[in-house]
Structure formats: structure tokens, C-alpha cells
Amino acid sequence: MKRTRRTDTAAEVAIRRLVFSRGLRYRKEYKPVKGLRTRADLAFIGPRVLVYVNGCFWHGCPQHATWPKKNAAWWRAKIEANMARDARIDEELAEHGWTILRIWEHEPPDVAAKRIENCVRIRRKR
Numbered sequence: 375m376k377r378t379r380r381t382d383t384a385a386e387v388a389i390r391r392l393v394f395s396r397g398l399r400y401r402k403e404y405k406p407v408k409g410l411r412t413r414a415d416l417a418f419i420g421p422r423v424l425v426y427v428n429g430c431f432w433h434g435c436p437q438h439a440t441w442p443k444k445n446a447a448w449w450r451a452k453i454e455a456n457m458a459r460d461a462r463i464d465e466e467l468a469e470h471g472w473t474i475l476r477i478w479e480h481e482p483p484d485v486a487a488k489r490i491e492n493c494v495r496i497r498r499k500r
Contacts, residue, residue, distance in 0.1 A: 385479040386427040392487035421497030
């Protein structure tokens with residue numbers, strides 16, 4: 375697990391590149407709420423939009439998640455705990471006025487960038 379990249383994954387970099395080319399500026403690895411243990415992959419401060427680019431394995435993608443056969447009980451507990459933590463963090467951030475977008479690593483970067491752009495532009499109009 376130490377070798378797994380926490381930031382600057384291929385999916386994240388591709389999405390950032392496209393979002394930037396669409397004229398949107400963001401912060402990366404942003405801590406949105408003091409005391410809450412989370413860092414958004416992309417943060418749009420003014421419109422209050424946070425983007426998380428989730429790995430299919432680590433976050434239990436409904437389409438691509440796999441369950442390892444070795445040490446199966448430990449891995450299932452680990453991945454389910456990650457999913458529960460994601461849901462809890464989404465709730466807490468929403469209570470603080472943030473809009474959260476969760477992008478799966480398998481999503482095409484151009485589709486993800488369009489989703490992000492639409493959300494940010496809509497939130498800016500408010």
C-alpha cells in the first residue's frame with residue numbers, strides 16, 4: 375500500500391489538465407474544513423466545489439471493484455470502511471456548504487472535466 379500513489383495519479387493529472395485548459399482554476403490537495411481529515415484532489419474555492427478522483431479498487435467502484443481472494447475478510451473490511459468514510463465526509467462537507475463530485479478513475483477524462491466545468495459554472499451563477 376505504501377507504493378500506491380496518493381496524489382498525481384494518471385486519472386487525476388489528465389482531468390486537471392483538461393479542467394485547466396477549459397479556463398478553470400483550482401487548488402489541489404485542499405483541506406476544506408479545519409479538523410476534518412480529508413483533502414480534495416481539486417477545489418474550486420469561490421463556487422465551493424470539491425472534486426475527488428477515486429480509484430476503483432480502493433473506493434469500491436460499483437462497476438469495477440474486485441474483492442481479493444487472499445486475506446479476503448481484511449480487504450473487504452478495508453474497502454467497505456473506505457466507502458463508509460467517503461459517505462460520511464460527503465455529508466459533513468455538504469453541511470458546510472460544499473458540493474462534492476466523486477469521479478471514478480475509469481471515467482473518460484473529457485467527460486469528467488465536462489461534469490466538473492458544468493458544476494462549477496452553475497455554482498458560480500448563484
